[in-house]
Amino acid sequence: MQSKPGKFITFEGPDGSGKTAQMDILAEQLIQEGYPILTTREPGGTSIGDQIRETLLDLKNTAMVDRTEALLYQAARAQLVDEIIKPHLAEGGIVLCDRYADSTLAYQGYGHKNTVESLRGIIHYATGGLTPDLTVLLDLEPEVGLQRRLDAGGLNRLDAYDIDFHHRVRAGYLELVKADPDRWIIVDAGRSFEEVQAELWKILLEWLKACGQ
Numbered sequence: 001m002q003s004k005p006g007k008f009i010t011f012e013g014p015d016g017s018g019k020t021a022q023m024d025i026l027a028e029q030l031i032q033e034g035y036p037i038l039t040t041r042e043p044g045g046t047s048i049g050d051q052i053r054e055t056l057l058d059l060k061n062t063a064m065v066d067r068t069e070a071l072l073y074q075a076a077r078a079q080l081v082d083e084i085i086k087p088h089l090a091e092g093g094i095v096l097c098d099r100y101a102d103s104t105l106a107y108q109g110y111g112h113k114n115t116v117e118s119l120r121g122i123i124h125y126a127t128g129g130l131t132p133d134l135t136v137l138l139d140l141e142p143e144v145g146l147q148r149r150l151d152a153g154g155l156n157r158l159d160a161y162d163i164d165f166h167h168r169v170r171a172g173y174l175e176l177v178k179a180d181p182d183r184w185i186i187v188d189a190g191r192s193f194e195e196v197q198a199e200l201w202k203i204l205l206e207w208l209k210a211c212g213q
């Protein structure tokens with residue numbers, strides 16, 4: 001019998017949108033339903049990727065130029081794709097990934113005002129062309145997201161960019177959705193954690209059933 005093809009689902013959104021916590025709960029629920037779920041995150045998810053993550057997010061690395069930042073994200077991503085994501089998909093599994101290539105387009109592209117097209121080439125090199133089957137955008141006003149991060153006491157080097165940067169990131173995400181609407185689902189992350197969680201659960205189950213999973 002032919003096994004089901006793997007599914008690659010990514011979660012995107014501004015800092016403080018609750019992506020990580022929501023994705024973890026969703027993964028647990030899906031595992032309980034019997035789905036073959038693997039969760040991972042970017043940057044990181046591998047030993048080499050976690051070392052790159054430390055460099056990328058360290059508040060003391062204020063000298064980092066935009067191109068270094070963009071390339072380090074791709075280095076971590078290449079490792080994650082080959083070491084973790086592709087093997088699980090090849091076994092027919094479902095991968096839930098906290099951020100992926102769209103974060104590069106939103107942050108290093110729209111955020112830093114670099115042309116998105118110039119980044120697509122290095123993303124393709126890093127991923128070998130692996131694109132998500134579904135991407136969920138947890139959309140949120142940047143001010144709300146940053147306040148949540150401040151309350152949690154965990155600002156990273158990118159959170160510390162000015163508020164205009166974060167507005168460009170958000171607008172960038174919305175542009176990416178417009179350009180490829182079939183791959184994206186937008187969820188309003190400004191509501192209570194429980195409301196967002198309930199909507200995510202409904203969306204994911206419906207989507208998986210629609211793909212015959």
Ligand code: TYD
Pocket residue numbers: 014015016017020042043057073098099100101102103104105107108156158159
């Ligand atoms: P993290 O602490 O994991 O934040 P979050 O919980 O919001 O995902 O930090 C990841 C940071 O890296 C976040 O500020 C977004 C940024 N980032 C990019 O700028 N480009 C990328 O390609 C990726 C994957 C992340």
